[in-house]
Amino acid sequence: MKQYPLHIANQMNETSLIKQRIRMIYQRASSRFRLFNYSYLIMLVILTYSLFVFQNQVDRWLYQPHYEVIHNMNKMQLPKHKEFVHELNSYYMTTPQQSLHLEKGSYAGFGFPKMEQNRFSKFQLLDKNGRVIGTNIKDDQAFFGFKCQIPATGEYTIKAVDFQSNQMVYYISKRQKSKPVDRFLTEQKKERRTIKLKKGISYSFGIVSLSSEEYGTMKLYKGNQVVATNIRKGEGENYAGFGYRCLESGDYTLDVQADEAFTEVNIMANFYNPNTRLK
Numbered sequence: 001m002k003q004y005p006l007h008i009a010n011q012m013n014e015t016s017l018i019k020q021r022i023r024m025i026y027q028r029a030s031s032r033f034r035l036f037n038y039s040y041l042i043m044l045v046i047l048t049y050s051l052f053v054f055q056n057q058v059d060r061w062l063y064q065p066h067y068e069v070i071h072n073m074n075k076m077q078l079p080k081h082k083e084f085v086h087e088l089n090s091y092y093m094t095t096p097q098q099s100l101h102l103e104k105g106s107y108a109g110f111g112f113p114k115m116e117q118n119r120f121s122k123f124q125l126l127d128k129n130g131r132v133i134g135t136n137i138k139d140d141q142a143f144f145g146f147k148c149q150i151p152a153t154g155e156y157t158i159k160a161v162d163f164q165s166n167q168m169v170y171y172i173s174k175r176q177k178s179k180p181v182d183r184f185l186t187e188q189k190k191e192r193r194t195i196k197l198k199k200g201i202s203y204s205f206g207i208v209s210l211s212s213e214e215y216g217t218m219k220l221y222k223g224n225q226v227v228a229t230n231i232r233k234g235e236g237e238n239y240a241g242f243g244y245r246c247l248e249s250g251d252y253t254l255d256v257q258a259d260e261a262f263t264e265v266n267i268m269a270n271f272y273n274p275n276t277r278l279k
Contacts, residue, residue: 069137123136196249198246219266
């Protein structure tokens with residue numbers, strides 16, 4: 001019988017395979033202790049995350065916001081301070097949420113008048129953790145607005161729970177100084193004038209009739225949209241003016257209408273401290 005070489009009968013005798021077997025013999029197997037360490041680390045990460053989530057939830061349960069629901073615009077006002085004057089401003093919300101930067105200890109007053117649906121919308125002031133700092137909701141019913149003190153410096157959000165498009169918002173800011181922007185006298189009952197406004201600055205618009213005790217109407221337009229007005233809806237008379245915080249730099253149109261001619265309009269730029277800054 002023909003004899004074959006041993007390395008042909010047993011391929012494991014090849015040099016490369018022998019080296020591989022030797023490496024397998026001396027290779028250290030994964031120990032149970034090492035597997036336990038990996039499991040322990042995974043459990044520790046899960047436990048740490050669970051404690052973090054639980055702590056945030058407990059903070060929300062224990063946190064009691066300090067705010068007051070108000071029923072009309074007069075309740076928003078505060079007395080004058082030594083160097084600051086609280087003034088009423090307004091703007092229209094086009095989205096359900098509006099970001100603000102507020103400083104610790106500053107006063108915040110917000111009002112949300114009834115719009116086309118003739119009802120108050122529900123609003124909340126939330127901090128960066130989603131906690132309610134103030135709201136106009138009481139016993140599941142919406143009122144005109146709310147006022148509160150800001151607990152910490154940071155970013156806040158005004159959130160409309162049941163958003164109405166173009167909802168008007170009144171709010172209180174602190175003024176340091178004013179600068180005249182424009183002043184003109186209309187000699188006709190209707191006049192439209194283009195004015196330039198800058199983002200982040202609050203403007204005061206006042207109207208005085210020289211021949212009548214009633215105030216004319218003013219509407220401020222950005223394009224075709226009314227962003228502020230002195231018209232009192234459903235009350236039969238107008239305010240002596242309005243305040244507007246500019247959200248976008250550019251050209252605006254002021255529409256003035258009065259029952260009598262010779263109506264004076266004053267526009268002031270109010271420079272505020274950073275206690276209230278819209279984004």
